[in-house]
Amino acid sequence: MAAANPLITADAIEATEFMDLSRKYRVTGVPKTIVNETIEIMGGLPEQVFVRAALDLPEEQPET
Amino acid sequence: MTGWRHNQVMALLSPQDEATLKQHLSSITLPVELVLFTQAFGGSETGDVAKQILNEIAALNDKITIVEKSFVLDTDDKAKYKIDKAPAIVILSDGTDTRMRMYGAPTGYEFVGLVEAILVAGTGKIDLEPETMKWIQAVDKPTHIQVFSTPT
Numbered sequence: 001m002a003a004a005n006p007l008i009t010a011d012a013i014e015a016t017e018f019m020d021l022s023r024k025y026r027v028t029g030v031p032k033t034i035v036n037e038t039i040e041i042m043g044g045l046p047e048q049v050f051v052r053a054a055l056d057l058p059e060e061q062p063e064t
Numbered sequence: 065m066t067g068w069r070h071n072q073v074m075a076l077l078s079p080q081d082e083a084t085l086k087q088h089l090s091s092i093t094l095p096v097e098l099v100l101f102t103q104a105f106g107g108s109e110t111g112d113v114a115k116q117i118l119n120e121i122a123a124l125n126d127k128i129t130i131v132e133k134s135f136v137l138d139t140d141d142k143a144k145y146k147i148d149k150a151p152a153i154v155i156l157s158d159g160t161d162t163r164m165r166m167y168g169a170p171t172g173y174e175f176v177g178l179v180e181a182i183l184v185a186g187t188g189k190i191d192l193e194p195e196t197m198k199w200i201q202a203v204d205k206p207t208h209i210q211v212f213s214t215p216t
Contacts, residue, residue, distance in 0.1 A: 001209060002163040003184045004192070004200045008207045009146075012177050014168025015212040017110055018149060027212045031173075034210045051196045055203060 001051070076113075076171075077120050088179065089125040092186030096128045097156035101147050103135040110169035111151040117170055118153070121179075127186060153178070157185035172215030 002010035015022045015030055025034050033041040035054045045053065052059070077085065098118050102111030115132070122128045133141050135150035145154045145161065153166040162185050170178040184190055190197065 001192075001200050003157075004190050004197060005203050005207075006163070007203055007205060008200070008209065009163040009165070010209045011165045011167060011211065012174055012181075013210055013212050014110075014170075014174055015214050017108065017168035021149075021210075022212060025210070025212065030213045032212045034212075036208055047193060047196055051192075051199055054209060055199055055207070057199060 001054070075120060076117055082120070082124060085121065085179065086124040088183065089121075089128070089186070091183065092125055092127050094127070094158045094186050094188060096182055096186045097131055097159070098122070098128065098182070099131045099133060099141070099145065099154040099156065101133045101135045101138070101142065101145075101150045101152040101154075103150045105136075108151070113169040113171065114151040114153065117175065117178075121182070125186075128182065155181050155185050157188065169215075173213050174215065177213075 002008045013021060015027050015032075021027075025032065025040070029042065031044055033039075033050075033054065035041070035056075039054065039056060041050065041053050044050075051057075075082075098121075100111075100115060100118055102115065104111075115130075118130045122130050135142065135147070135152070141147075145152075145165075147154070147165075149167055151168060153170065155162045155164045155166075162181070164181045164185070166174060166178055166181070168174065192200070
């Protein structure tokens with residue numbers, strides 16, 4: 001995502017090495033993603049579901 | 065004594081891993097610089113592990129180079145790349161910051177992530193669905209993503 005937009009930075013953090021950060025963000029399971037200190041995403045998700053959650057986009061409406 | 069490199073530490077990648085990885089990395093066309101920040105004193109020994117892993121990867125493709133920086137002494141570079149903890153790996157594509165960082169030793173799942181990041185930096189290709197790309201490119205405010213994982 002960072003490679004696709006210059007406004008995005010992406011950090012991969014080894015949770016056991018940086019315990020203080022893991023505690024700060026309450027990382028009790030991995031993977032856990034934090035976006036802009038506010039959005040929390042637990043676990044691995046399909047690409048579109050993950051990106052929607054990370055960018056705080058509205059839920060996809062089922063087609064009627 | 066043939067084949068025994070007794071002046072080296074044990075390789076982290078097996079010959080099979082190396083062969084597979086070399087194949088993956090062969091698609092790289094752009095120079096990739098991996099800037100490694102470590103702390104020699106008072107830091108964790110995972111800095112040494114990170115250094116060994118990066119050296120083993122760089123040995124497989126001559127477009128990949130390692131630049132070592134001190135987390136304590138190289139304060140200008142630290143500020144330039146906004147590094148606040150070590151070990152840290154900054155990934156540059158043809159001299160340009162990709163804004164992808166890895167913190168801690170890149171073993172296990174992190175290793176897979178590192179290789180994927182190197183491939184993005186080295187090919188300029190991002191393996192995402194067109195619709196997802198549209199959403200990402202529409203982002204108009206600074207967005208900081210932190211992904212926590214463990215080696216196993």
